[in-house]
Amino acid sequence: MTTDMxxxxxxxxxxxYYGGALIMVIGLAAxxxxxxxxxxxxxxxxxxxxxxxxGVFMAILGVLIAxxxxxxxxxxxxxAPEWRGWICIALSIVAFVIVGRFGGLLPATxxxxxIAALGDRKNSLKEAALLALAMCxxxxxxxxxxxxxxFPLFAWGN
Numbered sequence: 001m002t003t004d005m006x007x008x009x010x011x012x013x014x015x016x017y018y019g020g021a022l023i024m025v026i027g028l029a030a031x032x033x034x035x036x037x038x039x040x041x042x043x044x045x046x047x048x049x050x051x052x053x054x055g056v057f058m059a060i061l062g063v064l065i066a067x068x069x070x071x072x073x074x075x076x077x078x079x080a081p082e083w084r085g086w087i088c089i090a091l092s093i094v095a096f097v098i099v100g101r102f103g104g105l106l107p108a109t110x111x112x113x114x115i116a117a118l119g120d121r122k123n124s125l126k127e128a129a130l131l132a133l134a135m136c137x138x139x140x141x142x143x144x145x146x147x148x149x150x151f152p153l154f155a156w157g158n
Contacts, residue, residue: 016065016066016068017066017069019065019066020062020064020065020067020068020069021062022062023059023062023065024058024059024062024063024066025062026058027054027055027057027058027060027061027062028059030052030054030055030058031051031055031056031059032055033051034049034050034052034055035048035052036048037051039052082119084119085119085120086119088115088116089116089119092112092114092116093112095111095112096108096109096112100151102155102156103155103156104151104152104153104155105139105140105143105144105151105152106139106140106153107154109135109136110132110133110136113128113131113132114129114131117132
């Protein structure tokens with residue numbers, strides 16, 4: 001009887017199964033909390049409509065993920081976590097909050113996208129910068145112009 005030392009305590013089956021179950025539980029919790037508010041109708045949405053809709057979507061997605069884990073082989077090796085990606089994503093959120101407060105929407109968008117894009121080892125500095133600039137254009141059109149979000153484009157030092 002041989003044991004495979006590469007396998008960790010959590011196989012791919014377990015990880016997908018438990019991950020799907022967790023997503024489902026979070027979705028059901030959102031539905032439970034959202035129903036406490038007025039959901040309204042599709043024509044006149046209340047404050048509880050969006051949390052309930054997202055919660056239902058998450059619960060269904062969680063069930064699908066958990067069910068898809070059934071047919072997988074239990075001998076898959078679980079890869080080590082990608083710390084670079086985790087750190088870049090966390091730092092990008094912190095940068096968005098700080099730069100958004102003191103610099104405005106465009107510099108904050110540039111910071112969050114650029115830093116998060118650096119979490120992917122395949123992205124170069126040039127690719128991350130181009131992606132960040134493109135997202136600044138999209139962000140300006142969608143949030144500032146179309147939705148008229150009350151977040152100034154530039155707010156240097158305020």
